[in-house]
Amino acid sequence: MLLIPCPWCGARNQIEFTYGGDATLKRPPPDAPQEAWYEFVYLRDNPCGPHDELWLHSAGCRRWFKVRRDTRTHDILASARPDQALPGGPT
Amino acid sequence: MRYSIFSLARNAATHHENWPLAWRSPEPKPAYDAIVVGGGGHGLATAYYLAKEHGISNVAVLEKGWLGGGNTGRNTTIVRSNYHLDPNEHFYEFSLKLWESLSQELNFNVMYSARGVLNLVHSPVDMDAALRRGNAMRLNGIDAEFLSRDEIAAWIPALDTSPSARFPILGGLLQPRGGTVRHDAVAWGYARAADARGVDIIQNCEVTGIRIENGAIAGVDTTRGSIATRKLGIAVAGNSSRLAAMAGIRLPIESHVLQAMVSEPIKPVLDTVVSSGAVHFYISQSDKGELVMGGDLDFYNSYAQRGNLPALEHVVAGCLALFPSFGRLRQLRSWGGIMDMTMDGSPIIAKLPVGGLTMTGGWCYGGFKATPASGWLHAYTMARGEPHPLNAAFTLERFAEGRMIDEKGAGPKPGAH
Numbered sequence: 001m002l003l004i005p006c007p008w009c010g011a012r013n014q015i016e017f018t019y020g021g022d023a024t025l026k027r028p029p030p031d032a033p034q035e036a037w038y039e040f041v042y043l044r045d046n047p048c049g050p051h052d053e054l055w056l057h058s059a060g061c062r063r064w065f066k067v068r069r070d071t072r073t074h075d076i077l078a079s080a081r082p083d084q085a086l087p088g089g090p091t
Numbered sequence: 092m093r094y095s096i097f098s099l100a101r102n103a104a105t106h107h108e109n110w111p112l113a114w115r116s117p118e119p120k121p122a123y124d125a126i127v128v129g130g131g132g133h134g135l136a137t138a139y140y141l142a143k144e145h146g147i148s149n150v151a152v153l154e155k156g157w158l159g160g161g162n163t164g165r166n167t168t169i170v171r172s173n174y175h176l177d178p179n180e181h182f183y184e185f186s187l188k189l190w191e192s193l194s195q196e197l198n199f200n201v202m203y204s205a206r207g208v209l210n211l212v213h214s215p216v217d218m219d220a221a222l223r224r225g226n227a228m229r230l231n232g233i234d235a236e237f238l239s240r241d242e243i244a245a246w247i248p249a250l251d252t253s254p255s256a257r258f259p260i261l262g263g264l265l266q267p268r269g270g271t272v273r274h275d276a277v278a279w280g281y282a283r284a285a286d287a288r289g290v291d292i293i294q295n296c297e298v299t300g301i302r303i304e305n306g307a308i309a310g311v312d313t314t315r316g317s318i319a320t321r322k323l324g325i326a327v328a329g330n331s332s333r334l335a336a337m338a339g340i341r342l343p344i345e346s347h348v349l350q351a352m353v354s355e356p357i358k359p360v361l362d363t364v365v366s367s368g369a370v371h372f373y374i375s376q377s378d379k380g381e382l383v384m385g386g387d388l389d390f391y392n393s394y395a396q397r398g399n400l401p402a403l404e405h406v407v408a409g410c411l412a413l414f415p416s417f418g419r420l421r422q423l424r425s426w427g428g429i430m431d432m433t434m435d436g437s438p439i440i441a442k443l444p445v446g447g448l449t450m451t452g453g454w455c456y457g458g459f460k461a462t463p464a465s466g467w468l469h470a471y472t473m474a475r476g477e478p479h480p481l482n483a484a485f486t487l488e489r490f491a492e493g494r495m496i497d498e499k500g501a502g503p504k505p506g507a508h
Contacts, residue, residue, distance in 0.1 A: 001399050002391075015401050019391045019506065021345070034491075041503050042343035042434045042490045046332035048394045071346070071394045 005079045006057045007065050020054030023066045048072060052086055094198050113279060114286035119293050122319035123151045125473060126311060127326055128298050128334060130154025131163035132274075133451050133458070134326035135281035136466020137473070138290045139197075144467070145474035148289035151320075152282075153313060155297035159278030162329055165396075165428030166459035167351050167383050169364050169375065171208040171269030172233055175224045178484035178496050179437060180231045183457075185481055186464030190272060193463060199280030201272050202378070208269030209238070209247075211367040211413070212262045221264040228266070236265045249360055249414050257412045258370055269364065271375055277462055301337040307446030324449045324473045326465075329429030330394070331439075331452035338445050343434040343490045344453055345505040348393035349385070350402050352425035354417070356380030365413070372409030381423060384410055388430070390506045398427040430455055435489075436508025437496035440468050440482040449473050450487075455508050 002014035022044055028036040051071045056064050068077040068086045080086045092098055092111055102110055125141055127134045130152050142148040154160075170190050172183035194201050212221045225235035239262050244252040252260045282292055293315070300312035301323065310319035325334045335342050356379050366373035374384040386406035389398040403425055411418050433439065433453040438461065440451045451469040454461060468482040478486070484496060501507035 001401070014399065021392075021505075038491045039341075043341040044332070044343070044345050044505075045336075045341065046345050046392065048330070048333055048346075051392055053392065069391070071392050074393065074395055074399070 002074060002076065004055060004067065004076065006060060006063075007079055007081045007084075008061045008063060009057060012057070012060060016057060016059040018056040018058040020056055020064065023052040023054045050077060113283040114292050116294065117291045119151060119153075119296065119313070119315055119318055120291065122310075123291070124149040124320070125322040125324065126150070126318060126320040127152045127324045128311070129161075129326035130158045130278075130282070130292060130294060131161050131326065132159065132277045132281060132462035133328065133465045133469070134324075135278060135285055135292070136462055137324055137326055137451065137469045138292075138466075139281050139285040139288065140467045140470035141474060142285060142288035142290055144470060147474055150285075150289075151291045151293055151318065152285070153296045153298055153311070153318075154292070154294045155314075157294050158282050158292070159275055161327075162428045162430075162454075162458055163274055163278045163462075165351070165426055166274055167373070167375070167385050168271040168274045168377070168459065169208065169269070169373070170203070170272050170460040171266050171364075172460075173208060173210065173224065173228060173235065173264065173266040173269065175227050175498055176496055177231065179498060180228060180233060182464055182468075182481055182485070183460065184231065184233050185467075186461050187268060189463035189467065190460075191268070193272075193277075193280070197280035197284045199276060199283060201276045201280055203272050204270045205268050206270040206375075207363040208266045209243070209363055209365050210264045211243075211258075211260055211365065211369070212264065213258045213260060213367065213369045215261075217369060218261055221262070225264045234266055234268050236267065238263045238265050247361065247363065247365065249416055250365065251413060251415055258367065271364065271377075272459075274459060281466070298334065298337070301334070301448075303338060303445055308448050322447045322449075322473050324451070324469055326451050326469065328431045328452040328454045328458050331431045331450060335443065335450065338443065338448055340443055340445070342439070342453075342487070343503075344431045345392050346394055347388045347390070347430050347432045347506060348395060348398045348427040349388050349430050349456060350398040350406070350425055350427045351383065351385035352403060352406065353377070353381035353383050353423050354420040355423050357382070357420065367409065367413060370409035370412055372406060372413065374410060374414070382417065382420065388432070388506055389427075393427075394429055396427050396429055430458075432505035432508065434503040434505060435495035435497040436499060436501065438465070438485050439487050440465060440472065441478060441486045442472060442476070443487060
């Protein structure tokens with residue numbers, strides 16, 4: 001069972017949350033070349049180790065936030081609001 | 092040694108103490124004509140077909156752990172070709188045809204059991220989709236039959252087919268030639284057959300780097316030293332992103348954990364494979380008597396080869412909605428495997444943008460049933476430097492070109508396929 005620390009509600013059971021994927025992706029500007037959109041929509045680093053990801057507290061406060069979680073162990077290392085940086089900068 | 096009733100009798104006379112090892116465990120040579128990374132079913136099949144179909148037998152299979160210790164040993168052994176889109180139908184049907192004669196091909200009993208795969212239909216929408224898919228299959232020469240609720244009730248008494256069931260059953264789409272195969276035997280059979288054709292199978296040998304010179308493969312670095320080659324095939328689904336990253340390539344893949352479990356063994360109760368897309372659940376009974384079941388991903392990136400309880404609870408809930416009597420069973424064990432989840436739900440069997448580098452991966456939930464065809468087509472692509480018509484659509488470039496093969500129409504959400 002993952003105990004996920006929502007920045008607003010505190011640590012809660014994983015069944016309250018929806019996974020949102022890689023949090024490091026940056027949406028390109030509308031006039032960006034096709035290549036930039038391809039990378040944004042399809043390509044992922046998919047790291048084995050610490051992974052910065054988005055979660056939605058869908059059965060709670062319904063807000064998105066960032067989590068740093070180790071994909072080898074499922075250990076949750078940190079969480080932060082969307083407008084805050086995770087400690088230690090990007091993975 | 093060829094396995095037969097005579098070799099069995101001969102070895103019985105000596106109390107089975109003199110069986111030869113099924114394959115050698117040689118030291119890696121400094122160079123090979125081709126190297127396959129990954130000693131699961133796909134990698135071993137690739138090596139076997141390189142030697143058999145293309146005469147390339149100076150081949151090494153590098154495995155970081157032991158043969159079949161990854162997804163080949165972690166799946167639920169189901170084989171079928173009941174897809175909807177043409178590239179998938181032709182590919183998986185080619186695979187199912189290889190399964191049908193694989194025991195004879197490898198001289199190793201892989202226990203292919205054509206017990207049928209039945210997809211349950213619970214609503215008029217399900218019905219339309221199942222009939223459409225069944226008709227698409229039949230147009231492509233693949234066996235598909237629609238069963239009524241009464242036919243299913245007579246065949247599978249353990250299934251709750253009453254109109255008051257939580258998920259009422261309106262019928263089902265059956266592929267009679269679908270079924271199960273003994274998964275470990277697939278790895279061992281291909282390993283033995285590849286070894287007999289001169290392939291070096293090297294276990295406990297993890298690839299740590301890929302050497303590229305002038306835009307082409309020059310070799311690999313491993314935990315057992317550097318090995319030179321001009322042809323490198325990656326068959327490490329679950330870890331494809333990590334291997335591709337060693338060659339500077341990003342893939343349209345996320346790694347997710349998928350769990351499965353078995354109950355304690357019981358007497359025969361279920362002689363087919365039953366699945367329900369509405370409940371997200373599938374089940375079959377192994378020859379040992381265990382009920383083998385699974386369902387959804389855990390739905391977060393993972394390389395951990397184990398999952399969490401909410402996903403298993405969902406599987407059990409689906410099981411009990413369809414088979415109420417199974418509530419008395421105890422779970423014997425559960426496990427997780429790491430899936431390459433692609434952005435359209437279909438695999439990648441293709442050349443990568445480095446000379447001499449190919450991959451077979453991106454299997455999502457469907458890697459086991461693809462094993463023979465994946466190996467056959469990956470070997471073809473490695474040997475010829477170009478894809479076969481059966482894997483021509485499964486390129487890496489299709490994502491940039493907008494040629495997705497998206498069975499579900501779920502869009503670029505890896506967990507949604």
